[in-house]
Amino acid sequence: MRGTVFRGPYQVELRDLPVPRVRDARDAVVRVTASAICGTDLHPYRGELPEFDVGTVLGHEFVGVVEEAGDEVAHLVGQRVVASDLVACGRCRMCRLGWHYQCHEATLFGYSTVVGRSIDGGQADYVTVPFADVVLTPCPDELTDEQALFAGDVLATGYIAAERAQIPLGGTVAVIGAGTVGLLAGMCAQARGAAAVVIADPSPARRAAAARCGFSAASPEQLAATIADASSGRGAQSVIEAVGSDAALRLAVESTAPRGTIVAVGAHHSDAAPLDAGRAFGRELTLRFAVGDPIAVWDEVFALVRAGRVDPTTVISHRLPLAEVECGYQLFDRKEATKVVLVCGDVAG
Ligand SMILES: NC(=O)c1ccc[n+]([C@@H]2O[C@H](COP(=O)([O-])OP(=O)(O)OC[C@H]3O[C@@H](n4cnc5c(N)ncnc54)[C@H](O)[C@@H]3O)[C@@H](O)[C@H]2O)c1
Ligand SMILES: [Zn+2]
Ligand SMILES: [Zn+2]
Numbered sequence: 512m513r514g515t516v517f518r519g520p521y522q523v524e525l526r527d528l529p530v531p532r533v534r535d536a537r538d539a540v541v542r543v544t545a546s547a548i549c550g551t552d553l554h555p556y557r558g559e560l561p562e563f564d565v566g567t568v569l570g571h572e573f574v575g576v577v578e579e580a581g582d583e584v585a586h587l588v589g590q591r592v593v594a595s596d597l598v599a600c601g602r603c604r605m606c607r608l609g610w611h612y613q614c615h616e617a618t619l620f621g622y623s624t625v626v627g628r629s630i631d632g633g634q635a636d637y638v639t640v641p642f643a644d645v646v647l648t649p650c651p652d653e654l655t656d657e658q659a660l661f662a663g664d665v666l667a668t669g670y671i672a673a674e675r676a677q678i679p680l681g682g683t684v685a686v687i688g689a690g691t692v693g694l695l696a697g698m699c700a701q702a703r704g705a706a707a708v709v710i711a712d713p714s715p716a717r718r719a720a721a722a723r724c725g726f727s728a729a730s731p732e733q734l735a736a737t738i739a740d741a742s743s744g745r746g747a748q749s750v751i752e753a754v755g756s757d758a759a760l761r762l763a764v765e766s767t768a769p770r771g772t773i774v775a776v777g778a779h780h781s782d783a784a785p786l787d788a789g790r791a792f793g794r795e796l797t798l799r800f801a802v803g804d805p806i807a808v809w810d811e812v813f814a815l816v817r818a819g820r821v822d823p824t825t826v827i828s829h830r831l832p833l834a835e836v837e838c839g840y841q842l843f844d845r846k847e848a849t850k851v852v853l854v855c856g857d858v859a860g
Contacts, residue, residue: 514568514635515836517623520558523569523840525833531631531639536581539643541592545656546573546634546833548843548851549596549664550690550755551778555623556840559780564623570634571596571620572664574656575855577647584643591656592647594633594640595805596620596664601645612802616642634836636855645806651813657852661695661823662812665850668776668803669695669753670812673703675801676749677772680704683742685734685750685766686726689717691826691850692776693753697726700749702820707741709734711762720849724825731762738766752777757785764791764798772797826850 514528531540549572555563573594577587598618599611606614619625621632631638640646650659661667673696678684684700686693689712697708710721711734718728729737738747746768752759755777763773764786773796791798805812815821828849831839835853842848 512636513833514631515570517555517563517565517567517569519565521556523556523837525836528568528635530637533579533581533639535641536583537642537644538581539577539584539587539640539647540579541573541575541594541633541638541640541647542578543573543575543633543636543638543855545660545855546570546853547660548634548839548853550692551619551622552840553844554778554780556844560623560625562623563625564629567621567623567629568631568635569621570632571622572660573633573638574650574660574663577643578637580643587643587647591650593650593659593663593809594620595646595648595809597802597804597806598627598630598641598646599806600642601806606645609804609807611804611806634833634853636833648809651817653817654813657824657827658816659813660852661691662809662816663805664803665691666695666812666821666823667805667808668692670699670808670815671801671803672696672751672753672774672776673699675772675774675799676700676751677797678703678705678749681706682748683707683709683738683745685738685747686710687750687752687759687763687766688712688754688777689714689721689728690753693751694721694724694826694849695821695823696751696753696776697721697724698821699815700751702815705749709737709741709747714846716846717849720826720828734762734766747771750774755779757781757783761785761787764796767794767796769794770796772799775800776803827852830854
C-alpha cells in the first residue's frame with residue numbers, strides 16, 4: 512500500500528509500505544477512501560517542529576471503510592466511517608468528562624510525538640485506528656464522504672470555536688485567518704446567530720476564498736476599520752484566532768470589543784506571552800484556548816451539515832489522487848489551494 516512519508520521540511524514522499532494489521536482488540540484497519548491536508552500538517556512541513564520524526568506517515572483527516580477489526584470492535588467491519596483526528600481511550604476520567612484531548616492516551620494520527628505517542632496517519636491507502644469504538648464514527652448514510660470528512664477535524668474545531676466564543680445573537684464576529692479552520696468557524700458563527708463575520712488574512716487568495724463564502728474579508732491592517740463598518744461601530748464581541756502565531760494572537764486581542772471573548776484554535780507552540788496584557792485587562796477580555804474534539808461534537812456537526820446550515824465542501828479547492836500528494840502539499844503551502852482532498856479511489860483495495 513501507499514503512504515505519505517515525511518522526509519524533512521518541504522519534503523513528503525508517497526512510499527510503498529506494508530499494509531497495517533490489527534494488533535489490539537480495539538484496533539480497526541480502515542481502507543481510506545479520502546483524506547485531506549490540514550494547516551496542522553504545514554507546521555512540520557515548514558520545519559516549525561524540529562523534533563518531528565523523519566519517516567512519520569502523515570495525515571489525520573480521513574474517511575474510509577473498516578476492513579479488519581479486533582475482537583472488541585468486530586461489529587465495525589464493512590462500516591463506512593469518519594475518524595477523529597484526536598485519538599483518546601474513551602474510558603479514563605478525562606474521557607468520561609468528555610475532555611478527550613486531556614486523555615493520558617491522547618495523540619494525533621500522523622503527528623510524530625508532538626501530542627502523544629507516534630501512530631501512522633491516514634494520507635495512505637490503509638491506516639490502523641486504535642480505540643476504534645471511540646475514535647471512529649459511522650458516516651451518516653445521507654452524507655457523502657466529502658461532507659462527512661471534516662467532522663473529524665476542521666469542522667469540529669470551527670464548531671467548537673464558535674460554541675465557546677459567546678456570540679451574541681446579531682453580534683459581529685472577527686476571525687483571524689482564512690484557512691479552512693477560519694472559514695468553517697465563520698460558517699458555524701453564522702449558524703449560531705452572528706449577523707456579520709469579518710475575516711482577516713494577509714493572503715489575497717485567502718481573502719478571495721473568504722469573500723466567496725459571503726464574509727467581509729480584510730487584511731490584518733484593515734481589520735479594525737472593517738469591523739467598525741460591519742458592526743456600526745460596536746466592535747467584535749467574539750474573536751476566533753485560527754492561525755496559531757504570536758502575531759495572530761496579538762491581532763485577536765487588539766480586535767476584541769470590551770468584555771469580549773477570544774477563542775484561540777490556531778495551534779500554538781510558543782512559550783512566550785505575546786499579547787498586550789494591559790489592553791486585555793483594560794477591556795476585561797476573556798481569552799480561551801480550544802482544541803477541536805470531534806469525538807465530543809460529531810453528532811452536532813453532522814446535524815448542522817444534514818440540515819444544510821453549513822456546507823463544508825465549499826472550502827475544498829482541489830481534489831487530487833493520492834498519487835499527487837506531493838503536489839497537494841506544495842499547492843497548499845503556497846496558498847494556491849484552500850483545502851486539498853486526496854482521493855484514494857484510484858487504487859483497488
Ligand atoms: N485547535 C485545533 O484543534 C486545530 C484543528 C485544526 C487546525 N488547527 C490549527 O489551526 C490553524 C489553521 O489551520 P488551517 O487548516 O486553516 O491552516 P491554513 O494554513 O490553511 O490557514 C492559516 C491561514 O492563516 C493566515 N495567516 C497567517 N498569519 C496571519 C496573521 N498574522 N493574521 C491573519 N491571518 C494570518 C494564512 O495566510 C492562512 O490563510 C493551524 O495552526 C492549525 O494547526 C487547530
Ligand atoms: Zn487537521
Ligand atoms: Zn481517555
